[in-house]
Amino acid sequence: MTSSVATTSFYIKLPLMNFYGWATLRIERGAKEKNHLLMPLWAAPAIIAREPTSLEEEIKEIRRSGSNKDLDAAPEFEMSDIFYFARRGVESIMDDEVTKRFSAEELESWNLLTRSNYNFHYISLRLTVLWGLGLLIRYGFLLPLRVTLAFTGVGLLVFLTSVVGLLPNGRMKNFLSEKVHLMCYRICVRALTAIITYHDSENKPKNGGICVANHTSPIDVIILASDGCYAMVGQIHGGLMGVIQRSMVKACPHVWFERSEVKDRHLVAKRLSDHVEDKSKLPILIFPEGTCINNTSVMMFKKGSFEIGATVYPVAIKYDPRFGDAFWNSSKFGMVNYLLRMMSSWAIVCSVWYLPPMSREEGEDAVQFANRVKAAIARQGGLVDLLWDGGLKRGKVKDTFKEEQQKLYSKMLVGTQEDRSRS
Amino acid sequence: LGGSCANLLLSHSQITRLYSRFTSLDKGENGTLSREDFQRIPELAINPLGDRIINAFFPEGEDQVNFRGFMRTLAHFRPIEDNEKSKNPTASEPLNSRTNKLLFAFRLYDLDRDDKISRDELLQVLRMMVGVNISDEQLGSIADRTIQEADTNGDNSISFNEFIKASFVLTLHTLL
Numbered sequence: 001m002t003s004s005v006a007t008t009s010f011y012i013k014l015p016l017m018n019f020y021g022w023a024t025l026r027i028e029r030g031a032k033e034k035n036h037l038l039m040p041l042w043a044a045p046a047i048i049a050r051e052p053t054s055l056e057e058e059i060k061e062i063r064r065s066g067s068n069k070d071l072d073a074a075p076e077f078e079m080s081d082i083f084y085f086a087r088r089g090v091e092s093i094m095d096d097e098v099t100k101r102f103s104a105e106e107l108e109s110w111n112l113l114t115r116s117n118y119n120f121h122y123i124s125l126r127l128t129v130l131w132g133l134g135l136l137i138r139y140g141f142l143l144p145l146r147v148t149l150a151f152t153g154v155g156l157l158v159f160l161t162s163v164v165g166l167l168p169n170g171r172m173k174n175f176l177s178e179k180v181h182l183m184c185y186r187i188c189v190r191a192l193t194a195i196i197t198y199h200d201s202e203n204k205p206k207n208g209g210i211c212v213a214n215h216t217s218p219i220d221v222i223i224l225a226s227d228g229c230y231a232m233v234g235q236i237h238g239g240l241m242g243v244i245q246r247s248m249v250k251a252c253p254h255v256w257f258e259r260s261e262v263k264d265r266h267l268v269a270k271r272l273s274d275h276v277e278d279k280s281k282l283p284i285l286i287f288p289e290g291t292c293i294n295n296t297s298v299m300m301f302k303k304g305s306f307e308i309g310a311t312v313y314p315v316a317i318k319y320d321p322r323f324g325d326a327f328w329n330s331s332k333f334g335m336v337n338y339l340l341r342m343m344s345s346w347a348i349v350c351s352v353w354y355l356p357p358m359s360r361e362e363g364e365d366a367v368q369f370a371n372r373v374k375a376a377i378a379r380q381g382g383l384v385d386l387l388w389d390g391g392l393k394r395g396k397v398k399d400t401f402k403e404e405q406q407k408l409y410s411k412m413l414v415g416t417q418e419d420r421s422r423s
Numbered sequence: 424l425g426g427s428c429a430n431l432l433l434s435h436s437q438i439t440r441l442y443s444r445f446t447s448l449d450k451g452e453n454g455t456l457s458r459e460d461f462q463r464i465p466e467l468a469i470n471p472l473g474d475r476i477i478n479a480f481f482p483e484g485e486d487q488v489n490f491r492g493f494m495r496t497l498a499h500f501r502p503i504e505d506n507e508k509s510k511n512p513t514a515s516e517p518l519n520s521r522t523n524k525l526l527f528a529f530r531l532y533d534l535d536r537d538d539k540i541s542r543d544e545l546l547q548v549l550r551m552m553v554g555v556n557i558s559d560e561q562l563g564s565i566a567d568r569t570i571q572e573a574d575t576n577g578d579n580s581i582s583f584n585e586f587i588k589a590s591f592v593l594t595l596h597t598l599l
Contacts, residue, residue, distance in 0.1 A: 077568075078590075079569060085471060086531060092470070096465070096467070397469055403555075404469075405470070406471050406552065406554030406556060414557060
């Protein structure tokens with residue numbers, strides 16, 4: 001099994017990477033010849049290089065450099081204070097940390113998929129032929145093969161878990177359930193041609209623990225579950241998804257919620273903590289970001305899973321976007337469309353790191369614990385650690401953040417007056 | 424675009440970057456940005472002066488801004504590129520660019536565009552920056568004191584020239 005993976009990755013990586021470099025050069029040359037507006041293919045170096053300083057420091061800096069007056073005698077408000085907010089506002093218009101996390105990452109070189117290239121138009125015959133050849137291979141050969149495998153994998157999962165579910169509860173049932181789950185997930189992995197490198201497997205999650213990972217796509221589940229057995233957590237869906245969920249839970253206890261139960265946080269927390277207390281049950285798999293992020297950053301972790309008090313096993317998943325971008329932009333593509341795109345990419349290449357287990361320390365609350373775990377995952381995966389909520393993909397930012405800024409500035413103004421009355 | 428670009432002194436790569444940014448903000452894909460498109464930027468939405476800054480992009484009475492307008496407003500804040508610095512390291516920024524930045528800030532105060540910041544306009548901006556944390560009386564006295572200090576011709580409002588003097592223009596360009 002492993003040797004075939006090694007040879008596949010060798011064949012894919014060597015010729016494909018050479019083609020990518022050549023293809024990119026051709027595009028750039030072609031664009032120069034025809035004087036087209038070339039969109040930047042890579043994340044532009046930051047237009048603004050900003051060091052993190054506080055509101056107070058920056059405003060004091062603006063006042064200090066403009067005034068020869070003694071700072072103690074400086075008035076509470078200067079007209080130039082407005083420059084601080086104006087500059088921050090304009091900087092965020094030019095480039096901000098959040099909105100770019102909700103669309104696919106831009107690549108340095110073109111990987112012969114039109115979907116990841118904004119500059120695609122006719123450049124040269126050779127390039128188009130190569131792209132056409134790639135298209136033929138991907139849609140004519142790889143896609144049908146993968147779709148067949150996918151149907152096989154899912155079908156077997158549903159059938160075999162139902163069969164195992166008929167057995168009486170006991171060691172035999174758990175053993176068979178594990179084998180069935182692993183086998184079917186591995187078939188699905190083949191169906192996506194996912195080339196996964198697992199690191200630090202000695203830290204794999206154990207029973208009674210909670211496994212948290214950063215979320216990029218629904219494929220994350222398949223990747224993790226093909227290497228270990230987890231109890232899934234989620235909402236019961238209708239349709240094919242619902243069928244799969246219902247048969248899976250026959251073989252081993254997963255935690256599925258009805259739509260109405262999802263809103264009730266106490267109920268959710270109770271069911272999760274009941275599950276982890278039972279040491280015979282598998283570790284829970286949770287994605288605390290709550291939504292798919294584009295794999296360049298890790299956004300705010302919802303604190304629910306960190307309040308339960310179980311041991312947390314963090315896992316970092318990092319995809320290599322050069323062979324196929326795994327990010328699911330749910331506002332642009334539906335699930336089926338997404339899966340088809342995945343199966344017609346070259347391959348899904350990713351790395352999984354199992355990080356050492358963490359527990360909540362004395363005097364640490366759930367939010368701080370969640371941030372600590374998030375920082376560890378971001379560091380390992382080489383992702384940017386952000387405090388912003390992934391829910392900003394769809395929703396508006398809360399007014400409380402603006403009120404915090406206003407409070408800080410007010411303290412600057414009024415604080416000076418207090419100091420003066422004291423002296 | 425070529426002619427106006429020369430006036431704005433933007434390099435080719437800066438323009439392409441701004442265009443890429445413009446298209447990523449343009450969710451409706453119709454070539455213009457609306458106020459909602461700007462408000463989708465979380466860091467801008469939490470800025471106390473966010474709404475005023477967004478207003479600065481839209482010409483009088485309009486609800487959509489195209490790329491040319493977008494670029495023109497942002498060009499005031501362009502960073503000085505390295506190749507320009509090396510050409511003339513002792514030259515300071517062109518005066519009209521500095522003035523444009525100050526005009527941008529002045530217009531954040533001067534909502535009715537009468538080229539004067541009245542006491543009311545000053546109070547409005549102050550109120551936006553401090554929220555609910557300071558009382559009306561205190562804010563009023565801060566506004567009065569500011570106008571007293573800056574107003575040199577005694578008309579109880581701040582003109583653009585008085586604004587420049589009050590904001591200490593000489594060293595400001597290094598910060599913007």
